[in-house]
Amino acid sequence: xxxxxxxxxxxxxxxxxxxxxxxxxxxxxxxxxxxxxxxxxxxxxxxxxxxxxxxxxxxxxxxxxxxxxxxxxxxxxxxxxxxxxxxxxxxx
Amino acid sequence: xxxxxxxxxxxxxxxxxxxxxxxxxxxxxxxxxxxxxxxxxxxxxxxxxxxxxxxxxxxxxxxxxxxxxxxxxxxxxxxxxxxxxxxxxxxxxxxxxxxxxxxxxxxxxxxxxxxxxxxxxxxxxxxxxxxxxxxxxxxxxxxxxxxxxxxxxxxxxxxxxxxxxxxxxxxxxxxxxxxxxxxxxxxxxxxxxxxxx
Numbered sequence: 051x052x053x054x055x056x057x058x059x060x061x062x063x064x065x066x067x068x069x070x071x072x073x074x075x076x077x078x079x080x081x082x083x084x085x086x087x088x089x090x091x092x093x094x095x096x097x098x099x100x101x102x103x104x105x106x107x108x109x110x111x112x113x114x115x116x117x118x119x120x121x122x123x124x125x126x127x128x129x130x131x132x133x134x135x136x137x138x139x140x141x142x
Numbered sequence: 143x144x145x146x147x148x149x150x151x152x153x154x155x156x157x158x159x160x161x162x163x164x165x166x167x168x169x170x171x172x173x174x175x176x177x178x179x180x181x182x183x184x185x186x187x188x189x190x191x192x193x194x195x196x197x198x199x200x201x202x203x204x205x206x207x208x209x210x211x212x213x214x215x216x217x218x219x220x221x222x223x224x225x226x227x228x229x230x231x232x233x234x235x236x237x238x239x240x241x242x243x244x245x246x247x248x249x250x251x252x253x254x255x256x257x258x259x260x261x262x263x264x265x266x267x268x269x270x271x272x273x274x275x276x277x278x279x280x281x282x283x284x285x286x287x288x289x290x291x292x293x294x295x296x297x298x299x300x301x302x303x304x305x306x307x308x309x310x311x312x313x314x315x316x317x318x319x320x321x322x323x324x325x326x327x328x329x330x331x332x333x334x335x336x337x338x339x
Contacts, residue, residue: 054316054319057319057322065250066251066252066253068251070322070326071319074322078296078314079303098253099259101260101262104263105259108262108269109332110297113297120172120275124164124184129163135188136188139189
């Protein structure tokens with residue numbers, strides 16, 4: 051059994067794990083000044099993390115777009131069944 | 143008798159399926175990533191709404207009211223999933239690849255050579271296709287059940303992270319770790335299964 055731990059990082063060992071963590075954190079929260087500095091400095095040097103940043107953004111955007119555009123509908127049968135269920139429960 | 147009561151309150155259950163079923167179904171589907179479950183949740187939502195029709199005060203629109211009932215059903219589903227296997231913070235090793243799968247412990251947590259992100263910009267793959275979305279769905283399906291809700295609900299506009307943390311009973315730093323791990327996993331899954339690199 052693995053227990054998720056809070057993420058901690060130190061400036062002298064700041065690596066890709068930390069950079070990708072801060073990237074996802076920044077979507078939901080404002081980074082502190084020093085976090086921003088460390089992240090940006092890392093991104094200047096690391097092209098893989100730059101790829102990650104771009105792809106992370108892309109995944110968010112594609113997931114939301116797929117929700118917006120999805121033509122997903124309930125089947126006719128299911129709708130009929132639901133209507134019957136509602137009518138039955140209304141009569142009670 | 144009940145029917146007139148509902149109409150007086152501004153509710154019209156006879157029209158619910160026609161007006162809202164598709165919307166509610168899609169809403170649920172994207173948050174639980176499971177067709178059958180989404181259908182069940184919509185059904186539960188309508189039944190709860192009928193039972194609780196007298197609690198409808200007419201402050202919110204009928205649709206908003208139904209959506210809030212459905213949202214609670216979705217959260218309940220994830221809560222059940224959590225109690226079966228304790229909290230979203232506890233994982234069995236086969237649930238998800240760990241940090242060590244992606245990053246090298248010794249080298250300040252740099253990418254391992256086989257998990258380094260590749261450049262998607264150089265690929266010919268078109269993202270806006272049905273096939274892509276199918277792959278995305280399959281990749282989300284591989285997330286631990288307990289993370290799926292945290293992931294989908296925080297990404298879709300309707301839920302801010304505070305709401306998600308509260309409902310799933312996790313702290314914000316735990317929330318960030320879950321999102322981080324989930325993103326690492328989904329990204330790697332997409333790169334492996336869909337991109338023609």
